Amino acid sequence: MTTIRDVARVAGVSPATVSRVVNGLIGYSAETQRRVEDAIAQLGYEPDTLARGLRTKQTAVIGVLAPVVSDALASEIMSGVEAAARVRGYSVMLGRTGPGSTFAPGYLRTLRTYRAAGVILISAAITPEMRRALGSGIPLVSVAIRDGQRFPSLAIDDEVAAYDGTRHLIALGHRRIGLLAGDPDSVLVNTARKRGYLRAMSEAALAPVIAHGNSLYDSAPPALADLLARDAGLTAVFALSDEMGPAVVNELQRRGRRVPDDVSVLGFDNTRTSQHVHPALSTIAQPLERMGELAVERLLTDGLPSTGPVPRILPHRLIERGSTAPIRPARPNPPRNKEQS
Template sequence: MRRSSPTMRDVANHAGVSVQTVSCVINETGNISEETRLRVLNAIEALNYKRNAIARSMRTRRTRMIALLVMDITNPVLSVIASTIEAAAYAQNYTVLLYNTGLDPAREQAYVDSIGDRRADGAIMVNAIGREHALQLVENHIPTVIIDCVTDSPLPTVSVDNLRGAYLATEHLINLGHRRIAHIGGSHRLEIARQREAGYLQALADHNLTYRRSLPSESVQWGYQHGYTAMHRLLQDDERPTAVFAASDELAIGAYRALAEAGLRVPDDISVVGFDNIEAAAYTTPPLTTIHQPFAELGERAFELLLGMLDEANGTPANIVLPPRLVIRGSTAEVR
């Protein structure tokens, strides 16, 4: 005959206290002496008592589950952010429900529809494809934070200053004497890509440079392949650029491959700057000059922001913009 699981009353009897006292110890409430608390904890361990999470959530109206929607979990930037959020949630006794939208708007919509059914306490969206999906979560009374550069967002956001980062990258090339600087960008469907292109254009305008050549991706997936094909196109121009600012390190690494196939050297023939500072950027040949964005801090600040929203005493959530930083390595040099 199967033995039934121990109950809270079993714990109370074993410790010689009331059920209410056991509840206070488990939920960390009430004024319980250290001696009594230890007696209850020892009873819990001795009986191998486990709380019923569903029953507890019905009483507290909290499931301690956080929904995390990520546009593409295979992306090295987004995977680090997601991992940081999961670690921060674990440290606070929260469980993360991971939804990988796979760059598919319909899939993102389906996941948003299901989050309410899973009774998540809140949600974090990393690079949402459809901003209206985040608004839908809020309409369903699910506190939501976005990790993305969303202009004039009614929702709390955490982002890096993408326009400033792109400006720093382009200005670095200008300061090295480059006057023909091209841009390999992401899809204009994504605000993050539009902002990075805007930073590139602003730097050119501020330094009175007339050469402008921007090749955005037609797909929301702007990785190695687009960097490779875009660089091939740039090399066919009559007036070839002497430098390239790529809107991501993956784009820059793809451009490296095209330059190598054309017999050109980085930075002797063309300087290249990326954006993100993924781990691989330091191990390319030559190491890639790039814009660093603090992935771990983005995830940590987003989770802290969400916790503040769950705790109404913390007031109105803010929109947080973190500063980027130029990391100079071996892929840029003075124009020749």
């Protein structure tokens, strides 16, 4: 079995230098790094992260748990996590936990056994059960969801963001604005966004119209049908995810309604999917990649405590694209010809 001493001998450096290169630390030249990496490739050396974890009580691994809320949202947060982890010499282990974080405690127990350096939870609240499964010695932070009274988190202010989005549609002249909300059981995100919408509608003395999907693409067409059954004359729809937003655009067009001429559509998140529809989706942008980067920084640099509320509110912004426009006069019904009379 190849050891770190074998790599050091072939590379002509000390075992300590090999260790620094393997762990992405500083203190060596580019030439030294090249020699060590060549020796590792030549000998087929694989660092024993578990053995190192037993010595240091920590492995160079960050766990990320991503409930199935939005593949696009989780993917963009993961891009930030992986970039920040790589710079610091850490690897990332991803676990998909299913709706409601069903499998999260099991993953957390595995990461505890593996002596992970920290765990990032995407779009899910940190529960007491999760905290017990992970133990008190490993930092845990939640991203894209917040509850400042209970757990450390990095997120935007969802209520203010939804308020701003609704106010934007009102400023465009829309008065019949439907909300396509997410899972009604999602108290920390969906309920906060609904509060923002309802506050803006109330201030403008407008009647709210709300239907629920589950934030995913396939849930949007039936939810839109429900919304239109409540008010067939809606001139704007605010979809609270960028997976539902494109589905709304496509379904409206299938029904013969032009976007944005007949109905404006606003999304939420600014994932890449928001631009993969025609017209491109106007949306409320979350700094998703930056959230991932900051989560790694807080776990590894700031010494984030494993318990106690340490929320950080990040800025959101409105991105206007082709799916929203000022309200336009309704199209007149086409004249009936004599044969139709």
